Amino acid sequence: MAKLQQQDTTDTTTPSGTGPARDEAVVARMGGRKGFVYSTIPVVVFVTANLLLPLAMTITLALLAGAGLTVFRLVRGERWTSAVGSLVGVAIAAGIVALTGSAKNYFAVGIWAYFAGFVIALGSVLARRPVTGIIWNFVHGRKYRWRTDRRVLRAHTVATLAAACVLGARFSLQQWLYITDNTSALGVARIAMGTPLSALVALVIVWAFRVSSKQLGLKKADTGHKQAE
Numbered sequence: 001m002a003k004l005q006q007q008d009t010t011d012t013t014t015p016s017g018t019g020p021a022r023d024e025a026v027v028a029r030m031g032g033r034k035g036f037v038y039s040t041i042p043v044v045v046f047v048t049a050n051l052l053l054p055l056a057m058t059i060t061l062a063l064l065a066g067a068g069l070t071v072f073r074l075v076r077g078e079r080w081t082s083a084v085g086s087l088v089g090v091a092i093a094a095g096i097v098a099l100t101g102s103a104k105n106y107f108a109v110g111i112w113a114y115f116a117g118f119v120i121a122l123g124s125v126l127a128r129r130p131v132t133g134i135i136w137n138f139v140h141g142r143k144y145r146w147r148t149d150r151r152v153l154r155a156h157t158v159a160t161l162a163a164a165c166v167l168g169a170r171f172s173l174q175q176w177l178y179i180t181d182n183t184s185a186l187g188v189a190r191i192a193m194g195t196p197l198s199a200l201v202a203l204v205i206v207w208a209f210r211v212s213s214k215q216l217g218l219k220k221a222d223t224g225h226k227q228a229e
Contacts, residue, residue: 038069070083107190111170124160132163
């Protein structure tokens, strides 16, 4: 009897390591709130400098801003892949500007990255394999048949569609500004459509992750109890 009672008091909400804290940690590794903010600083520096300084100095200041942020993030103990990755993005954008001599090309890589992300996200939903669900299942050991649960599939469809909408909106507006050679407006659009929208999508993804952990965790716990009986 004591052993049976002890079994009944085990966690029946989520499997070990799949709670809200872990789900939020996964989203944080995908960028997180600080990462969204950090990504806007080199853009602000570039756009401001481009209004006042020659192109060569503008490129230099953007690179210095990216390098400074990288050092700052490494000193704070952040993951080196995230810190260095942001600098690589700035370096590639600055290199394209230097080669083409056009300030608007600082945004070219980002614009087409938005388009690629939009296609991938929308395509995954149409294939009934929303990418946020694939990520969640991969993080949790690829041991869940998450697509067979309607509630979980619906949650990840909503989350992935939210990401697709943001990515599609960014591409559409910024590509139009790129074609019209409005570099300053491109910078404003990148900032305005950056951190706020990314944070909103992150909240939706966290919600979908929590639904998955709770729903599939409960099923696993119920299965375990039936086997024990």
